[in-house]
Amino acid sequence: MILILCDGDINSTSFMKYLDERSISYTLITPLKIINEIAIVDNLTSDGSVCIWQYQDLKINFNDVTGLYNSLHYIDIKYFSDFVVEDRAYVQNEWWAYLVYRINDFQNSINPITREVMSGVLYQYPFVYTTAYNNGFKIPKYYISHSIEEIRVLANQLQRYITKNTIYFDNNFKESNSINNDTIGLIEYIDGNVIFVHVVDNKIWTTIYRDGGTYPYKISESQETKCFELIQRLKLRVAELVFKQDANDLVLHYISAFPNWLKSDASYIPHIYKTLAAKLINK
Amino acid sequence: MILLVGSNKDRVIKYLAEFLINNQKPVVFLNQNKIFDSVLVFNNFFKINSIEYPYDKFTGVLNRIVNVAQDVSCKRIPRALSLLSCVINTKLNNVINRVQYCASNDSKLYQITTLTKKDIRIPKSQVLAKTSLSKLQDVKYIFKSLGSIRSIVTEHEHHSYQNTLTYEPVLFQELILGENIRVHVIKNICFATLIKSEKIDYRYDYDKRVFLDYNLPKIIQEECILIAKNMSLTFCGIDLIKYQGFYYILEVNPSPGYSFYEKNLSHQDISKALMNALSNL
Numbered sequence: 001m002i003l004i005l006c007d008g009d010i011n012s013t014s015f016m017k018y019l020d021e022r023s024i025s026y027t028l029i030t031p032l033k034i035i036n037e038i039a040i041v042d043n044l045t046s047d048g049s050v051c052i053w054q055y056q057d058l059k060i061n062f063n064d065v066t067g068l069y070n071s072l073h074y075i076d077i078k079y080f081s082d083f084v085v086e087d088r089a090y091v092q093n094e095w096w097a098y099l100v101y102r103i104n105d106f107q108n109s110i111n112p113i114t115r116e117v118m119s120g121v122l123y124q125y126p127f128v129y130t131t132a133y134n135n136g137f138k139i140p141k142y143y144i145s146h147s148i149e150e151i152r153v154l155a156n157q158l159q160r161y162i163t164k165n166t167i168y169f170d171n172n173f174k175e176s177n178s179i180n181n182d183t184i185g186l187i188e189y190i191d192g193n194v195i196f197v198h199v200v201d202n203k204i205w206t207t208i209y210r211d212g213g214t215y216p217y218k219i220s221e222s223q224e225t226k227c228f229e230l231i232q233r234l235k236l237r238v239a240e241l242v243f244k245q246d247a248n249d250l251v252l253h254y255i256s257a258f259p260n261w262l263k264s265d266a267s268y269i270p271h272i273y274k275t276l277a278a279k280l281i282n283k
Numbered sequence: 284m285i286l287l288v289g290s291n292k293d294r295v296i297k298y299l300a301e302f303l304i305n306n307q308k309p310v311v312f313l314n315q316n317k318i319f320d321s322v323l324v325f326n327n328f329f330k331i332n333s334i335e336y337p338y339d340k341f342t343g344v345l346n347r348i349v350n351v352a353q354d355v356s357c358k359r360i361p362r363a364l365s366l367l368s369c370v371i372n373t374k375l376n377n378v379i380n381r382v383q384y385c386a387s388n389d390s391k392l393y394q395i396t397t398l399t400k401k402d403i404r405i406p407k408s409q410v411l412a413k414t415s416l417s418k419l420q421d422v423k424y425i426f427k428s429l430g431s432i433r434s435i436v437t438e439h440e441h442h443s444y445q446n447t448l449t450y451e452p453v454l455f456q457e458l459i460l461g462e463n464i465r466v467h468v469i470k471n472i473c474f475a476t477l478i479k480s481e482k483i484d485y486r487y488d489y490d491k492r493v494f495l496d497y498n499l500p501k502i503i504q505e506e507c508i509l510i511a512k513n514m515s516l517t518f519c520g521i522d523l524i525k526y527q528g529f530y531y532i533l534e535v536n537p538s539p540g541y542s543f544y545e546k547n548l549s550h551q552d553i554s555k556a557l558m559n560a561l562s563n564l
Contacts, residue, residue: 040412091451097430098452101393118386126373145326167369
């Protein structure tokens with residue numbers, strides 16, 4: 001049995017469509033179902049865990065689950081409106097604490113909730129750039145500061161830059177031409193094509209965005225090896241790495257533990273889904 | 284120079300700061316509640332009360348930043364705190380502890396399942412949601428929160444709602460009426476404290492609890508050090524219970540309130556070890 005945990009995101013929906021078209025069965029679990037409908041009995045001893053989720057007539061014994069595809073990285077507070085206001089954050093926290101345990105205790109979760117996802121640092125470009133740099137990747141120059149005066153001086157030094165109002169990367173590569181009072185981050189703007197690298201365990205697909213279209217692309221073996229090493233270091237099984245291609249090298253801009261498969265060249269997508277399905281069917 | 288980061292209401296910071304000052308160690312306190320007021324974060328230095336402190340001048344950082352609610356009236360404060368936390372995490376050396384290494388404490392069951400367990404056992408645990416509590420196996424249980432929000436550990440049969448359904452997941456753990464031991468691990472050193480109390484949750488036994496140094500067997504010390512190392516924690520507090528000769532682990536606290544224990548002991552060895560770790564000795 002394949003379990004899919006998602007909140008209706010476009011990627012999971014697209015993957016489920018692929019499974020439907022090939023009559024590969026799966027059970028979809030949404031946050032709403034978990035919170036409102038699923039009865040849980042989850043036992044843990046030194047010998048391991050036995051977990052049963054009962055949902056309507058369906059009994060999910062995790063020993064029978066072959067793979068778990070997870071695209072949840074938090075549970076929205078909107079699902080707890082039935083609880084009194086002062087309890088909502090606590091209940092949200094308890095549900096997430098349980099799901100982190102359940103997803104991570106299962107041996108074939110794609111992806112597990114890693115400590116970098118739990119703590120949120122994986123969404124922060126300073127952390128991503130520090131980690132990538134330590135792994136041998138070229139990264140853009142970047143600065144963070146509360147001081148608008150310092151930001152202005154650093155922007156002048158960079159000349160071409162992307163401004164950020166948070167420390168979280170939002171996948172925006174657009175060059176900025178002004179700084180405002182909310183700017184706390186600057187990332188060097190690099191000319192060149194955007195390259196998306198999608199990784200599933202030991203498989204990799206690379207797509208280049210060029211002249212308004214997407215094309216299959218091949219990065220060097222050493223770059224591929226570094227991609228694998230980086231996602232292993234982050235204990236991820238699937239990931240999306242976004243690069244800018246400058247004159248000489250690839251410059252890493254972003255890593256996501258929740259890949260947008262649809263950013264891949266269309267010819268790759270069935271191969272990615274086939275790989276994912278095979279991994280989820282075989283425990 | 285040692286940097287202490289957190290709230291001015293944090294008793295651990297206050298206690299350690301006094302110890303460092305008494306030992307003539309240069310120390311700077313960065314009050315997270317003064318961000319945008321007397322604390323500013325620059326690309327390569329902090330400015331605290333108009334004095335610049337370059338990031339490379341700190342030998343060690345005790346990181347005890349407390350998350351603030353997202354709905355504070357000034358939206359810049361959580362953003363500023365996340366920037367501060369990010370700087371500490373990526374630009375400073377010898378941080379005790381980095382934020383991602385503390386994350387496992389947000390899910391107690393996840394945390395104890397990831398530990399390397401050799402001679403330390405984990406208590407039998409059960410999570411129930413929307414299920415009758417009659418599903419509990421035939422042993423005595425305590426119940427507590429699964430996440431990082433503190434709850435008072437309570438014996439199940441003493442709770443007035445024992446026959447109801449639980450709508451959110453609740454963690455029930457086998458009641459082990461043994462000796463409570465708190466182990467503080469700093470790098471390769473263990474400090475064990477035995478807490479004698481008549482209550483299940485000794486934190487709330489204000490009148491009768493007693494704290495004593497405890498001689499932890501070497502094999503258990505080594506396992507505690509290994510647990511901290513595997514979690515990349517330079518400093519942590521491990522809660523154990525000894526029962527019938529076996530040691531059970533309850534949780535690992537990556538931001539331990541060690542002063543609560545040390546204040547009740549006749550020495551300041553934990554502070555001394557922490558000072559050395561923060562001095563990069």
